Amino acid sequence: MNTPTLRYSAFTTDPSGGNPAGVVLDARAMSDADMQRIATQVGYSETAFLLPRSDGAFDIRYYSPLAEVSFCGHATIAATVAHAERYGPGERLLHTRAGQVRVFVDEALMVTLVSVQPQVVPLGAGDLDRILAALGWRSDELDPALPPALAYAGAWHPVIFTATRARLAQLDYDFDALAALMAQRAWTTVNLVWRESAQTFHARNPFPPGGVVEDPATGAAAAALGAYLAVHDALPAQRAFTIHQGDDLGRPSRLAVAVPQDPRAGIRVGGTAVKIEAS
Structure with missing residues (x-):
């Protein structure tokens, strides 16, 4: 081969x-x-x-x-x-x-x-408690305007908004506990998000099911976030926004997301890629 x-x-x-x-x-x-x-x-x-x-x-x-x-x-x-x-x-x-x-x-x-047709459904209180326990986060550190939920645009992701960028920057979670929960629920990553403005979001995505502590850029989660924001009437007027991800890992990534008037038509996620030369 x-x-x-x-x-x-x-x-x-x-x-x-x-x-x-x-x-x-x-x-x-x-x-x-x-x-x-x-x-x-x-x-x-x-x-x-x-x-x-x-x-x-x-x-x-x-x-x-x-x-x-x-x-x-x-x-x-x-x-x-x-x-x-x-x-x-x-x-x-x-x-x-x-x-x-x-x-x-x-x-x-x-x-x-x-993306494929997205879905957004509630996140059970028990599952939220288990996620927060694994993260070492408190419920009063979350953004009350953007409630936790499950979102899908090809893969399932809990979407959890923190109230501050400082909380997002401090990510040191219980790998085994979160991996076990995510395996039980067939979730791909947990999408942890902070809203800087209507057009700019910062995200981190733990990915223990893949054996990876954190994803520096997660296109499927970006699409799922677009669906979440549409359902919660939290999109900017132009229905497009940018996600900053990977900054805390030293691998900055920028994901452009656009949501059509009918999100069932699929969420648009844009970007480019560059070849990594063999060392």
């Missing part, structure tokens, strides 16, 4: 920033076990495996170092940029385990993905 595994960092133009992802552009000859082995060897939060179809679309699989995940935004951005560098810009249709995702790439290799 001679298919190379590429390495790109998404939601950044600097290889030392963003969220790294492995990319395999043609995985049709690979088994599930092959993909999992490669993702484990690469060690990034996700590796994306493209499987070109006869109709011009792609099947795509995403693996963390520990398990397959249904959808991954940053690996989608990375894989699409890698493919566009070789085959040109344009639209790609990706068949993910979560559903169809359309991706648009312009001449500057800026990518916009359109």
Whole structure:
């Protein structure tokens, strides 16, 4: 098997920033076990495996170092940029385990993905208590204007708003306790957010189910946040905003999110990616 595994960092133009992802552009000859082995060897939060179809679309699989995940935004951005560098810009249709995702790439290799239909549902009080206990956070440190909830745009994420940037900066959680809860509930990351302004949000995403302490940029969670804000009537007038993520890890990432008037049409998440050269 001679298919190379590429390495790109998404939601950044600097290889030392963003969220790294492995990319395999043609995985049709690979088994599930092959993909999992490669993702484990690469060690990034996700590796994306493209499987070109006869109709011009792609099947795509995403693996963390520990398990397959249904959808991954940053690996989608990375894989699409890698493919566009070789085959040109344009639209790609990706068949993910979560559903169809359309991706648009312009001449500057800026990518916009359109999520599957989102959902937002309540987060049970018991689950919130367990999350806060694992984080070492108190309920009075949360933003009372933006209540905790579960949001989905390809993967499920608890969305929890803190009242201050200082609280968000202090993240030292019980890995095993949070991992156990997230495995029970089939959550991908916990999206911890602080609202700086109507157009600017800061986020951190613990990712223990993938064997990763924290994700520097989480496209699926960004899309889920867009759905959450729409449901809670908390979007800015232009229905678009920016997420700052990865700053506390020294890997700054910027995610652009746009929400259509009917969010059921899919949340737009935009960014680019840059190749990580082999050392």
